[in-house]
Amino acid sequence: MNPTDRYQLIMAADRVPPTDPDDCIDHVDAGLSALRPYTDLHTGTWLSADTTDAGTEDVAQAAAQLRSLCHHQPAVFAEDWFDDYLAVNRRLAATATCLADEQAVMWVHGHRLQLLPGIMRRLRPDLGTVMQLHSTFPPAELFVRLPEHRELLSGLLGADVVVLPHRRAATNLLDLAGRVHGLPVRDGQIAVGNRRVRVLAYPMPADTAGIRRLARSAPVRVRAQEIRGALRVAGPVLLSVAGWDLAEAVEQRLAAFDRFLAEHRPAPATVALLHVGCGEPQTPAEHGQRERVDRLIAKINGTYAEIGQPVVHYLRATPDRRELASLYLASDTILATPDHHGTAAHAHEFVAAHGGAPVVVSELTCDGADLPGAVVVNPHDTAAFAAAIARVAGISAPVPMAGSAGTEPAPEAWARRLMAVVRARAAAPSQAARRRQSTSAGTTRPAGYPAVHDNPRKIDAR
Structure with a gap:
């Protein structure tokens, strides 16, 4: 990756997947690795939270706790975890700001980077952004136990599209935004100011x-x-x-x-x-x-x-x-x-x-x-x-045989559909008008967007 190059697609994840998909060690690795040809085809590059030098171990631990929270499990966060977490997200955002071409797409993946979409909306309002979580999203009553739940929601809602693995997870996020934070929610969309964030249940397919x-x-x-x-x-x-x-x-x-x-x-x-x-x-x-x-x-x-x-x-x-x-x-x-x-x-x-x-x-x-x-x-x-x-095991009855229904898309087809949704959302009249408010990166925050970036302990939920 040449620091002077500009890219149409920035893939920001908690890890850079192996070049050879056969070297992958889990389904997330395999899914991301399967997207490498798509990324190359669309003039893209990869950024990883692991490439930063600020608190990466603490951030990895925080991400593991967030994953536990999302899976309805006990989660114990260090008192100052959010400072390192915010620092890593900001550092990655600064790098992405320099690498992204005009009107590029930022694809954010993983629990380590939930603040990144919100930060990027302030720094580069011209970008389209998708936030993808392969883990579920917890019920609102569980999520709000985390003192920093406002900041995390604000970060997620900086995206044009939030992608979750199933309908229950999407429903939980919509409920958190609407019932708890009072944001208008309709037809799977969350209104933030005069723009709308689409929430999709669209799991990454197996390779x-x-x-x-x-x-x-x-x-x-x-x-x-x-x-x-x-x-x-x-x-x-x-x-x-x-x-x-x-x-x-x-x-x-x-x-x-x-x-x-x-x-x-x-x-x-x-x-x-x-x-x-x-x-x-x-x-x-x-x-x-x-x-x-x-x-x-x-x-x-x-x-x-x-x-x-x-x-x-x-x-x-x-x-x-x-x-x-x-x-x-x-x-x-x-x-x-x-x-x-x-x-x-x-x-x-x-x-x-x-x-x-x-x-x-x-x-x-x-x-x-x-x-x-x-x-x-x-x-x-x-x-x-x-x-x-x-x-x-064939002990109590004839063994039932399962087969594929053949409806699951290949990873590249899945990515193409998701990118089409993101680009359409980013180009929508209300969204595009807001992006044209700023011709230089980082000078204007879209009206009505939560003010988490200036004060990470506050949120404006208008």
Whole structure:
């Protein structure tokens, strides 16, 4: 990136994704990496919060706490967390201001950068801005417990479009803006002054094409055979892949598997669960969950395993996409049952790798319409979840096979549609008139916009 160049698209994220999508280590990485060709095609560049040198560790911790808050989990913020958080957002905004061409689009992603859209609206009112959060948004009553909730809302509402992973998240944001802060809300839009912010439920799609390509490759297929051989299980292997976020509902999966074993008593070598715990815990709540998961797995194996043959194979690892595809192929079914995420990405990828497979998904995050044949359960209903495990394991009924409905767009098609919405919003008469108020960056704040940038502890909610 040359500091004298100007770009039509600025991708600002909490990380710069790998150039090779096969090196990605999670779905966010994979989704962002899939957007690299689109970014290059549209004269774009990437900015990352990690490239700043001010309080990045503290900001990463704050982002993890914000993610926990959005997932209805305990969140404990340091008293001065917001100062570092604001500093990183301002520093990234200063860089983006110099790099963005006239009438460019700023695409902001992630919990570390929720103030950035608001700051950019003041510095560069000519830009169109989209704010994308891949995590859910909490109910208003939970969000307002955070003393800085006004500043965060102000930052989000600096965007022309806010993108969230599902309808419930969008409804929560609209409720916060309207009922709590008194902003006019209508038809999925929030009026801020005389402009309108559109709130979309439009989840980033899983990179199923990439997984399908990897699943056909010889190295991945060989690795899958190695994994399967090491498991030494003659019957079905159930796969579970999750981080330490409590929203993954890993404890509920283990409780259901424990009940399935108690009810059906399969021999250890005839069925097994392979659980992959990805990454490292980021918050006290996540550290607590890892300890509980460790104990649950030890309890299950202590009760049902035989010497040399566990019933739960437990791996703490951060697999890249090649290893993940191998794990998919080595397994017969997957339990993809988070209770607060907006998509069932692992389930979609598992089906893509196999060309159709039995999967269990959560009714709290997936209605099954885009995965016909999937077994849909409430992950908190242990009895029903255990029965679903018996179904996909082929013990209590014929195994149901899930397939893709074929309605999910490819990442580039998803990005094109979203960019069209952002550009249309930015070019709308009321928006364009406001942008023409300033011909030089940073001289005019649009009338009626919350005054968070001058005093980060205040908000004007007109």
